[in-house]
Amino acid sequence: MILAATLAWQVGLAVCVPLLVRRFGRDAGYPLAAGYLVAAALLLTRLPVILDDREVTVAWRWLPGLAVHAALRMDALGLVFALLALGVGALIMAYCPRYLDGSEAEQERVYVTMTLFAAAMLGLVLADDLLVLFVFWELTSILSFVLIGQGGRPAATGPAVQALLVTVAGGLALLTAIVLLAVHLGTTSLDTIVAEPERLSGVPAWVVGTLIIVAAFTKSAQLPFHFWLPGAMVAITPVSAYLHAATMVKAGIYLLMRFSAVFGGSWAWNGTLIAVGLLTAILGALLALRQYDLKALLAYSTVSQLGLLVGVIGVGTPDADAAAILYTVAHALFKATLFMLVGIIDHQAGSRDVRELAGLHRVMPATVWLTALAAMSMAGLPPTIGFVGKEAIFEALGGAYGGGWLGWCAAGLGVLASVLTFAYAARLVHGMVEGPTRQRQLREPSWAFLAPAAVAAVAATVLGPTVAVLSPLVERAADDARPEGTPPYLAFWHGFTPALGLSVLTVLLGVLMFLGRVRVDRWLRSVPTIPPFAELFERARQALLHAGSFVARTAHAPGPAPYLARPLLATVALATVAAVTLTDVPAGLGDGDPARPGDWLLLGMLVTALAGLLVARSALAAIGLTGVVGLLLSAWFLTVGAPDVALTLMLVEVLTAVVVMLALRQQPPRLAPVGRRRPVVGAALLAAATGVAAAAGTAVLTGRDQVSGPGRWYLDRAEALTGGANVVNTILVDFRALDTLGEAVVLAVVALGLVRLAAGRPVEPASTGTAGDDLVLGLAYRVLAPVMLLASAVLFLRGHEETGGGFIGALLAGTAVGLGQLAHPGGAPLLSRLRSAPLVAAGLLTATVAALVPLAAGRSLLAPLALNTPDPLPSLSTSLLFDLGIYLMVLALVVAAVRRLGVPPNQPTDLPTDLPTDLPTGQPTGQPETGGAR
Amino acid sequence: MSAAFVVGVLVAAGVFLLLRPGLLRVVLGFVLLGHAVNVVLLAAGGLARRTAALEEVGPDTADPLPQAFVLTAIVISFGITIHLLGLLRRGAGGPAADPTGGDADADSEGDGGEGGHGTGRRR
Structure with a gap:
């Protein structure tokens, strides 16, 4: 256990670095040095055990299917290397404060990376499973790359890439050796492999031995791979002293020592090491x-x-x-x-x-x-x-x-x-x-x-x-x-x-x-x-890069259409093959979709709208018709018994229309000309073929007779298990909450991506007055926004019981934000204070807390946990908290979209063509905008 | 059968828009394809039972599982639409500042990809 604790301690130190740097500035190296020494002391407490020729081990199941354990083991050899990593590390950490003189962010980067490196080195020499060893081996290579690269300084990039490529190539050799060992011996446990060297013989032994030598030689800079090490000297001196003299390059030495018990008797192994080693020694000198x-x-x-x-x-x-x-x-x-x-x-x-x-x-x-x-x-x-x-x-x-x-x-x-x-x-x-x-x-x-x-x-x-x-x-x-x-x-x-x-x-x-x-x-x-x-x-x-771009040239096309046509053609081809070869329709599918009169009415309207969309020349018309299509579909969803879906889609359609309008405000209202005749015909043919394939596939392959097994289970047990009557919502927040969390995180990433994409554009227009405000919309906003927010809260709160929930509630609130932006481009009262980055953080935090609380109570991750509430209040559970996290993340996306896309282009932006001449040139262009706060 | 027709016309229209010049059309085509996939998902559960799974569970209650999938899928495709719009706006920053003008944007994107290979080291 002490091994895992030491490793965790070291990683914890790395996590604490930002706090230390904030508190001590560059002197953060001193507490870090003390931390390294604590880790060394932790390991030294086991010294008597080690000297008694016993070892310290700890293991967890990691990949039971492959018989791989996350196993750590410390014997004297491991202890020597671990003490080296921690002892020299402590000295270097104590050296850094007086050496580093970059910005605080720079110092933080160096301290974090070095401390993580020490942890990786520790893991490497304490690993008992070869796969674990490999993971740490690669981590040291990557961290070395980061440290050599110095945060992307141009002069350092070349050597950093070179060092990475050489050491990672060696890492691949190591991985291959590990796979071969696993295949031949059925184990990746270092202890077992080393204890029974006679089990490995013949050709596999030769191959594995060669690969191990390659791995060690790349890491320890032996001929002919030695050249990366002098190149790596562009790194700052503490890095050179620590990684490229004292520790990382010793990883190859460590590996050779470990495997000398297996291959040590062979003349080829001995001869190679002696010859290459001494040659490198003389040449290097x-x-x-x-x-x-x-x-x-x-x-x-x-x-x-x-x-x-x-x-x-x-x-x-x-x-x-x-x-x-x-x-x-x-x-x-x-x-x-x-x-x-x-x-x-x-x-x-x-x-x-x-x-x-x-x-x-x-x-x-x-x-x-x-x-x-x-x-x-x-x-x-x-x-x-x-x-x-x-x-x-x-x-x-x-x-x-x-x-x-x-x-x-x-x-x-x-x-x-x-x-x-x-x-x-x-x-x-x-x-x-x-x-x-x-x-x-x-x-x-x-x-x-x-x-x-x-x-x-x-x-x-x-x-x-x-x-x-x-x-x-x-x-x-x-x-x-x-x-x-x-x-x-x-x-x-x-x-x-x-x-x-x-x-x-x-x-x-x-x-x-x-x-x-x-x-x-x-x-x-x-x-x-x-x-x-x-x-x-x-x-x-x-040469390799040139070959790569030569091969890739066939994939380069001047516009999106040729790219997109390929997968579409493949889809059609696949459908054709299926139509020819598929003779039996899967069991359980019947006429699960008896059409009703209303369906055909909707279908007719849908076709009309789509036809209009295809021939539309104005962007406004196209956007409007897309919205109509969406609304028709939400009506269809309503008729097939999916009110939650229908409501979500309706709100999404409204919001999409709002966001597109904001994004395209004062852009040319015309769509690009349809172009020459021949491409149109080709596109139409491909479109028709894909449509037929999709329709045929849907007709043949969908439409269950019975409710699916899981669906039946949810229908029967959802209310009893979760206390929620809205089964769809309980699936989202109770049963498949991990899925939902992942999806919400996707939205959060999109929100942050928008913030990055719009970096350099001012978050809020320079004019803070009411010049751009729309009187009619402004009045509508004043009346509707409170109603919408209230409705949003109600929809959210009742989600477990009736139609509603986090997604729907947040979309409605987002619509209010969008309306505000349309009405008051200069910043709507109240809602303009919302910022997407804090919302993302709050949402993620809330959902995570909701996920972890049940864990603390001894249940599984994300398991809903009912909270005892006094009688008149509705029953509460952690799933509501989780839904709140979803709500916040979805709202964050809408806010990001409305804010970032909604800045009118004629306001000062980084578009040189749009810059009015009388504006000062010092616009905040190119400044990364990490948060919404401005 | 109605679902199959809905999917067919949505896919055909979406693909047609994808293949036309102009990034805005691509975005709208993508939206239509997203709708089509959602309909397929729901149709997979069978459309014979059409009562919402809210109060009483009876023989006509619809399968809630595809609905849950579709619900998140809608929100995800909304996110992707927003992202595409962000890219479209970003693309408008170039010399050809017409986002619906089509090929100029795609060109610059293609060059960026190729340049990435060649200048990877210097960056």
Whole structure:
């Protein structure tokens, strides 16, 4: 349970961010950091259990049909990664307040996304089911995309898309692997799969192994997918430090460690990891050496260090696993520190170019010496944790393939990568301390800015001599990764071992390389650039987009008619096929529709109205005739025993007419010319064919003899169960309330969509006088509006018993609003105060409360709950409250329609052609109008 | 049989309007098609029983289930009509500010879709 609670806590923190930002401004990072630490403490309460070689689990049924459980499980390996995510996260959160200087909305975005990311990372490393893992895996990719994209800044979009495409492609590989595992093993439980590796063999094992490797390599930026990581450096520094150095890129490492228990014995798995990992390590380090931009240097360095980790995991011994886990921790500490410090330098000096920072130690000594401390860790110098980690790595690499000559080769490559690492670390520090100070005006940052980096730098140093503290947890974690053999006890000093010799060799060669840096630099420049993967990738992407638009070209047509003709033709074709092949009419259908004389009368009027509509040339006539059609249909609905439907349709027709009139006011009253003869004939033929198909289908396939089963059930039981006599209304608000809620939400979305569509148009006309008022309509409004509102309330309240309800009541009230707008374009008295956005919010809230109250009372969601009321009052239930929510949302739609569409176009709008010349040009064009409040 | 005829003429008229130039006609055609679907829904429940399901339930009581469907369907299609009108008004903001003038609006819409492919990265 503690796992779910921690995850929920982290998500809750993200939800609280807006409040925190409102209260503390950018200092919201401090309470958030505390929150991260609380989450870490929650997990640490289970440390004794974990060290006792037990695990913490929690599971719910999620997709029982697929045997998928929403399962979380924490063992030592998961705990290490979780603590990393939360611990480094806390440091970064404490770093953000002094770093962020954007707008409040910007800060809110960063804090929310980072906190959600921490939750996703937590879920990823604690997931016990592979599908759950996949969901969190993708979440980290998406959140990383959002953070790199910086809210859509143009320069950041390209790299953000690139990073997303690469990591999501890897995510797809992971999903495919999961599906294959589920098919072959019948389970997606990570625990089960890892516990019985022998169940997976042969071709599936190869395919799954390859896919897992691809997924991990994309996430952890290994060759040839490494290019997205340097690109991702356009993100702000806290993001780079947290996601792209300390945590997200470690997800691939985590995945490889988890699956090394399954594939670890195979030479192909081991060989791939060692070869690609060490190659990436060397290449990344070479590229890092070429950089002058400190952030780019750190990015390539991250690629390189991740490569080293992948290589070590490939060795596949308990020693190697322990080394990898220890070095993961070490890397997270020193790399996050370095990023934070480079961010500080960038912030203070306005440059990250190492050539601009000469002599920085004289003006910002603390910053520079902390950088040096972290760089020592990166270079693997004692007494830092980096030294211990690198020792362990050398020892593990030497043991590859049983410690033969292949092992020595691997160790040699590891030394080479480390020598290069030493060289660029030295260069990083040297650039800041050499020569005369270039920027004398610089000042040390405030201690609050420096503190998080200082904490991490000191931790990375102190944890070297005291590495034994970590030993129990790392041992356990290595055992979790691969339960074979005993992992070594970690110690600072192992005596004079071959690994120590390699460390000394690394330092010696590194110093030599640093001394000969001029020559090394010249040589590096002369080496041809490594194939530009990023560019190839970009070209492939563009080619794909071009191919896409080429394929889509056939679907582009100059007007709506050609688009719409296709599905219509398909409908006719389908009907033809059905007419030929369908021989038996489904059972239960008979002459369920005996026509009555009144029907034919209505039909005759309908045909007349439609014929008029088709030939109408004036927009006004067309709209009027459409209204007539609607009214005739509502009459028809009344005759077939559907008074609620009839009333709703009638009101909708009136309202539609009002809204269309408002929308088209002072537009040309003529419809577009009908056009040339041939298209008309074609349209008429298609229309006739579709009409015949629809009529035939209706005649053959509808008309039940008996009331449907559910209908019968409702008729028999509705009143007894709900206390409402109007069965249709009880279906809407009691039985199928969830449907109704969904539909009302659609209306709410349309209302908000209108608000967005009309963004930039003034909500209310500039003239507040009564210039545009219509005297006759005004009088009608004054007399009718109160009556309509009263009737609306009555219809709403009696809905459960008789014809009426939320939909109908709201439509009637909306008609009053529309009448008001017609009569007083400048703002009708009273009703012009209604605003759609607050109405939507109120309606949604009311309906949700009505849905949840029964839940609190132990009933199911949306179950009607009768409230005890004193005798003279009518009985009340939560379904009335729910209906009120519907009422408010429907009213919101009408208000939005009337307000947004009803602004006369000759009032100041953003239409350039309509702008009177004497108006000031500073109209509020293009300003997003999020609420109705103005 | 009357329902089938109603559906037939509504669909035919609606389709004809959809295929004509001018966005206002498209909106009205859509309204007619919405009516047609509502009639089909109600007809599916059978039209032999025509007493409202309000007080006494008898053998002539109509099936309330299709009515509930139709009722929400009407309101939803009202919402969509409003949305279409909003788009129509929006389209009127272009150089060819005649919303019933037809093809100009559709053109700009088509270009927007294609441009979206090409400029997706730069945006």
